Amino acid sequence: MLKKIVSLSLILVVAATAQAQDSSLLSLLNDSATKQHFDVTGTFKATQIINTPTVEAPAKAALQFMIMHRFGKLNEGGYALFGLDNAVIRFALDYGITDRLAVGIGRSSYEKVYDASLKYKLVPQRDGGAPLSLSVYGLVANTRLRYSDKPYYNFKYRTMYTTQLLLARKMNPKLSLQLVPSWIHFNLVPTPQDKNDLLALGAGGRMKITKRMSINAEYNYLLPNQAVSSKAYNSVSAGLDIETGGHVFQLVFTNSVGMIAPYYLAKTDGRWGKGDIYFGFNITRIFSVKR
Numbered sequence: 001m002l003k004k005i006v007s008l009s010l011i012l013v014v015a016a017t018a019q020a021q022d023s024s025l026l027s028l029l030n031d032s033a034t035k036q037h038f039d040v041t042g043t044f045k046a047t048q049i050i051n052t053p054t055v056e057a058p059a060k061a062a063l064q065f066m067i068m069h070r071f072g073k074l075n076e077g078g079y080a081l082f083g084l085d086n087a088v089i090r091f092a093l094d095y096g097i098t099d100r101l102a103v104g105i106g107r108s109s110y111e112k113v114y115d116a117s118l119k120y121k122l123v124p125q126r127d128g129g130a131p132l133s134l135s136v137y138g139l140v141a142n143t144r145l146r147y148s149d150k151p152y153y154n155f156k157y158r159t160m161y162t163t164q165l166l167l168a169r170k171m172n173p174k175l176s177l178q179l180v181p182s183w184i185h186f187n188l189v190p191t192p193q194d195k196n197d198l199l200a201l202g203a204g205g206r207m208k209i210t211k212r213m214s215i216n217a218e219y220n221y222l223l224p225n226q227a228v229s230s231k232a233y234n235s236v237s238a239g240l241d242i243e244t245g246g247h248v249f250q251l252v253f254t255n256s257v258g259m260i261a262p263y264y265l266a267k268t269d270g271r272w273g274k275g276d277i278y279f280g281f282n283i284t285r286i287f288s289v290k291r
Helices: 002-036 261-266
Strands: 062-073 087-096 101-108 113-123 133-143 159-170 175-186 197-208 213-222 235-243 247-254 278-288
Touching: 087 113, 133 261, 159 261, 175 261, 197 261, 213 261
Parallel strands: none
Antiparallel strands: 062 087, 062 278, 087 101, 101 113, 113 133, 133 159, 159 175, 175 197, 197 213, 213 235, 235 247, 247 278
């Protein structure tokens, strides 16, 4: 009788242990499945690194208002208060149609340019899944400057296009990096030697230094022998991001006065070494239009 009791007890212990192991294994599998579908968020705090767009966009039914402001060059000296007497500005509205698709419009005082854009996140970075986020960004711009000596300079010739692939990875809670291959097309170029289609490669990132502040930087390399008649330099920018809850405020230093892709990628005429540095800022504010 004692043997039967001992044998039955051993069987119950083994069965309970096996059940516990199965339950633990099932829990691990469930945890793993959950992690595979966890999207990484907050790669960047704003929709721009400085001039370059990021993979971030307004969420569904969110409206973003942005002001981009650049003063004159620092090397203009004390007479122009080191550029503060002069300024160019861009206003923009971006709206999230879905959590992945956003559209936008903008107006720059520099060359009186209107622009329209579209951004779509193809792949979000996922913990245990895709190692990076991939978005595509397209922009159409048209300058409305008046030219009394160019009657042929109609809407078609005033238009320019840009397509950019945005590949970004949040390396850790503090560091995010992004690579941006770009294609720019001008319907009209200054001379037959200039190319209508230009290629550029950009890189940038952010490093958090406090809970609400980060240092941002970007570099855009224009492939050589493309802008022949006018000297175009590579765009180099650095700045400080400050998140205030409702706003993201960015202090900016850049050698590019233009704030949309055709200008900072292909028409940057300033050099850091000569003091052709524009100080400025970006401010973004998000409004929810949901009821």
